[in-house]
Amino acid sequence: MHIRSPRLGLSLLAALALAPLGCKGGAPALAKGEPTDEPPPEVPSPPADGPKLVVLQSGTVVYDRPSTKGKPLGELRAGAQIARSSEPFTRRECPGGWYVVRPRGFVCAGEAATTDPSLAAALPPGPDLSRPLPYRYGRARTEGVPLYTRLPMPAEQAHAEPDLKRYLSRRGALDDEVLGAAADDVPLDPRGVPTGPPVLMPGVLGANDVGRRTVGSFFAFPSPVVPPLAPLAPRVADLEGGVLRKNSGVALAGSFTSSLAPEASEEGRRFGVTPSGHVVAIDRLRPALGTTWHGLDVEKVGLPVAFVHKAGVTAWNLKRGEAEPLEEEELERRTAVPLTGKFRTVNGVRFEQSREGYWVRAQDLVVIVRRTKFPDFAKGDQKWMDVSLANQTLTAYEGQKPVYVTLISSGRDVLKDAAESASTARGTFRVRKKLVTAALDSREVHGDFDVNDAPWVMEFEPGYALTGTYWGDGLGEAQTFHAVALSPVDARRLFHWSGPELPEGWHGVTDAMGEGTTVVVRP
Structure with missing residues (x-):
């Protein structure tokens, strides 16, 4: 299907392009607010079926009060539609008004969020929280893959991609490459626990009616998205130089086909749209399927x-x-x-x-093994995670009952001083914040490429987090910098199981919304 700049898409996206970007008085995602002695106002939570606040910029912060000096409760992604109060609580520091959002908190309407529902159609679709990988992922085939800030014209493509003609000539062979099973093919029960081996289901992730999946079908989404005319989130679009280094990963919220390509075939050229609204040529990416490996549910069998x-x-x-x-x-x-x-x-x-x-x-x-001694907090149904660096394992407990075990990949220097080496910090922590996706320090992969949109990030100490992967499969071996890497299936299971709970429609949540699950990291 060709998208030839539909009139509706143009009008909506033109409005976005003309709007100034960056919320006045806004703050970086989940930034630490300045302390204040005043308690946050007590206001009722807006009803779920009430009017919506449409989020224009990923990283839009939800505060506990109508002020950027408040405590961050979480963050919202571009395209999210959150139930809001019908009227602003106040316009102080925010001319567009501070709106109460569901289930709690305040968001400044203006350049980062709007009350105009018509703009929602111009924004990228959100993540699929029901699957091990919330987006489809690709990795750069070559060095310097351009990230366009809008649908590029033919001359712009030719300038940014000097070898474009060669790539277009071999596109057919790349598209026809057959793919195997992906992390999203692993069947899950309502708890997120895997129930069997991966199955390529017809129609899932681009698989045809007999379960055959190719590179071309993997990057073809059921419904095309509107090609952006301008970046939606420059505050978080911090990819150096506007390009992807070779092997760097990126999430795709959707794709579209455009005939605006030099010497393009009748089918046109397919582009992917990132969650932040950037545009990348699909033929420059190879699929990142995520490992199908996962840990074991031991709620019934025990250790x-x-x-x-x-x-x-x-x-x-x-x-x-x-x-x-x-x-x-x-x-x-x-x-x-x-x-x-x-x-x-x-x-x-x-x-x-x-x-x-x-x-x-x-x-x-x-x-x-079965523990003979437990921490003092391991009582009742208290949830906690026990990470062993020596064994490269993680065990999830509810009180003294093990419920899930798996392999991890921790800091590659293992037991050295974490402050001075590639090691994971040891001690007893709590999950401070959770993000559906986040960019990781490239040192987590030896600096070889950039890791964008890593899934299911659970930070337990500044600079240290449990996180899902889509780019590699070194589980069981210490290979990261500071992170505790997990398979996509395991990371999703633990993300939804652990606290604080992610409110519906939010992209991130801090422990100001509820107590974080305890994480014990030991030798």
């Missing part, structure tokens, strides 16, 4: 549980003091193995017994 930590591991049968390998029972790397807790030593080698009856050498496993 101990082990993960196979290397390839080529076999199961064993122990008879009459001898160990016999079961050649046909090879266990893939990172296979979860529930254990009985029984072990035997044969010829100096320790074996752990699986609950299915076979045995595995202890040296081939990472074992998560």
Whole structure:
């Protein structure tokens, strides 16, 4: 389908383009407010079916009072529509008015948000919170992939992409490349717990009616978006030089096809639209599907549980003091193995017994054992996460009951001083804020590329966070800088399970909205 600048899209986007950008009196996303002795005003929460505030800029802050000196409660993304009060609470410091939003807090209407519902159609679609990856992701195939601030004209494309003709000539072969399973193909129950192996369902993430998915179909969205004429969020559009380094990742909220390309074919050229409103040529990206691997729900089976930590591991049968390998029972790397807790030593080698009856050498496993001692706070149904840097594992608890176990990737220097090395801080923390997506420090990937729109970010200390990944699969090995990296499935599970709870329609939330879940990071 071609989009040839529909009249409605032009009128709406022209309004956005002409509007000054950057909220007067606004603050950076989730910035720390100045302290004040005055309590925030007590006001009723707007009804869900009331009028909406349309958010124009990603990173728009929700404050606990009608002032930028208030405490940040969370943040909103461009395109969000949040129930608001019918009238502004006050216009002090905000000529457009401070509106009460649902379920709590105040947002300044003006350049970052508007009460005009007609502008909503011109903004990128929001994330899909029901899937392991909230957006579709791509990674730059080459160095210097341009991020356009609007639909580029042919001359602009030719200038920014000197090798454009070559790329257009090989586009067909790139589009026809067949893809495998993605993180979003893993079936989940209502809690976000995986219920089986990944399944390529017809029509899901670009798969056809027989479950075949290609590069071209992956980047084709069910409904095309309106091509932006201007950037929507310059405050957060801080990608250096307006380009993507090779392998850098970016989220796509939608795509459209335009005939405005030099020597374009009859099909035109497809562009993706980022959540912040930038435009990037799809043929410059390769899909980032996210690993389908995930941890194990242990709410019913309990501990101990082990993960196979290397390839080529076999199961064993122990008879009459001898160990016999079961050649046909090879266990893939990172296979979860529930254990009985029984072990035997044969010829100096320790074996752990699986609950299915076979045995595995202890040296081939990472074992998560039952705790004999618990922190004082581990009572009742109190939620907390136990991160072991030595084992590269995470166990989620409710009180003293383990509910989920998985592998992580922590700071690559492991147990060195976190302030002076690539190590994850150790101690007892609480989740301070949660963001559906956020940019990460490129040091998390050795500085090799930029990580934009990382999913399910749970910050527990400034500069340290649990986060989902879409760009790699080093789980079980210490490879990051300060972050605790998780698979997309695991990160989504823990994000929705942990506190503070993300209000409907919000993109981020701080612990000012509720107590954050405790995170214990230990050697």
